[in-house]
Amino acid sequence: MSDHGTYQGGPVAALRRIAFLLERAREDTYKVKAFRGAAATILPLPAEDVARAVEDGTLTQLPGIGASSAKVIAQAVRGEVPERLAALERDHGGPLTAGGAELRAALRGDLHSHSDWSDGGSPIEEMAFTAIELGHDYLVLTDHSPRLTVAHGLSAERLTRQLGVVDAVNSHLGGQGTGEFSLLKGIEVDILDDGSLDQDDDLLARLDVRVASVHSKLKMDAPAMTKRMIGAVRNPRTNVLGHCTGRMVMGNRGTRPESKFDAKAVFEACVEHDVAVEINSRPERRDPPTKLLELARDLGCLFSIDSDAHAPGQLDFQVYGCERAEAAGIAAERIVNTWPRERLLAWANG
Numbered sequence: 001m002s003d004h005g006t007y008q009g010g011p012v013a014a015l016r017r018i019a020f021l022l023e024r025a026r027e028d029t030y031k032v033k034a035f036r037g038a039a040a041t042i043l044p045l046p047a048e049d050v051a052r053a054v055e056d057g058t059l060t061q062l063p064g065i066g067a068s069s070a071k072v073i074a075q076a077v078r079g080e081v082p083e084r085l086a087a088l089e090r091d092h093g094g095p096l097t098a099g100g101a102e103l104r105a106a107l108r109g110d111l112h113s114h115s116d117w118s119d120g121g122s123p124i125e126e127m128a129f130t131a132i133e134l135g136h137d138y139l140v141l142t143d144h145s146p147r148l149t150v151a152h153g154l155s156a157e158r159l160t161r162q163l164g165v166v167d168a169v170n171s172h173l174g175g176q177g178t179g180e181f182s183l184l185k186g187i188e189v190d191i192l193d194d195g196s197l198d199q200d201d202d203l204l205a206r207l208d209v210r211v212a213s214v215h216s217k218l219k220m221d222a223p224a225m226t227k228r229m230i231g232a233v234r235n236p237r238t239n240v241l242g243h244c245t246g247r248m249v250m251g252n253r254g255t256r257p258e259s260k261f262d263a264k265a266v267f268e269a270c271v272e273h274d275v276a277v278e279i280n281s282r283p284e285r286r287d288p289p290t291k292l293l294e295l296a297r298d299l300g301c302l303f304s305i306d307s308d309a310h311a312p313g314q315l316d317f318q319v320y321g322c323e324r325a326e327a328a329g330i331a332a333e334r335i336v337n338t339w340p341r342e343r344l345l346a347w348a349n350g
């Protein structure tokens, strides 16, 4: 390339791209936080102040800027490709999968994502910006519900407050000429032991999309778990059944077996009540397992291919789910997040 070695993006873009690539590569979050923190520090500063700090060698005196971030900033300010960025682009910038690209291109949005309001690592607006950069028309913000205290699940009061923040983010984005994109209001609501949903119904009614998931008592016996899941699927507020087996196939949380339930009965209830079965794209989940994915396909279920992102870079995980859906021969038309926003909203609130 003739322009090899020159960089026009500026230091904030370089730091954000580094963080994105690290998250996408599933690196430790502490590494990522350093770069995101540094980006947040210099974002509000005038460019000449940053340039002066580079020249004076005083960048690391700014809050949250360590040696490696300072190096990235200095190189970007000088118009050079930061070495750390070049290395990450080379090692982690390529496609994540061999398949799934065609289906990924057909997706218009993502129905399952978390911010730092629950157990995600980044602010709401950073998730939204990254979704825009990935080409999405919509992102549903689905932070956890109250009972999931380990994940800082949102009380009714906090969720109510979050809805105002989502409105503010949307009006801000609209003001920046990105009016095509919407951040949608959602929740990943716990399915309680009796099949009810862990949030006030009038608040659920105010949301655009609701994902319902089991997060506790995953070892419940099969008849009770079947009843519990069907109870949630029958709830008219439920739109998506999240990571249905709860299994973990890898990762730092260790492995976890699938919950036992009558999958045919649960998926038939999904068809009857117009609930999409989530294809959870997280590499450590790969949920539903292939056998169940094929069963849901054969029973006529709708699907939603979700990232379940807990960091902006993880929004790019959807292609993992696309690869699996493509391998299972699931048509794009049956995947609700290939639909335009208006159709999706009509389906979710019909």
Ligand SMILES: [Zn+2]
Binding pocket: 188, 213, 215, 242, 243
């Ligand atoms: Zn979940």
Ligand SMILES: [Zn+2]
Binding pocket: 112, 113, 114, 188, 308
């Ligand atoms: Zn989730």
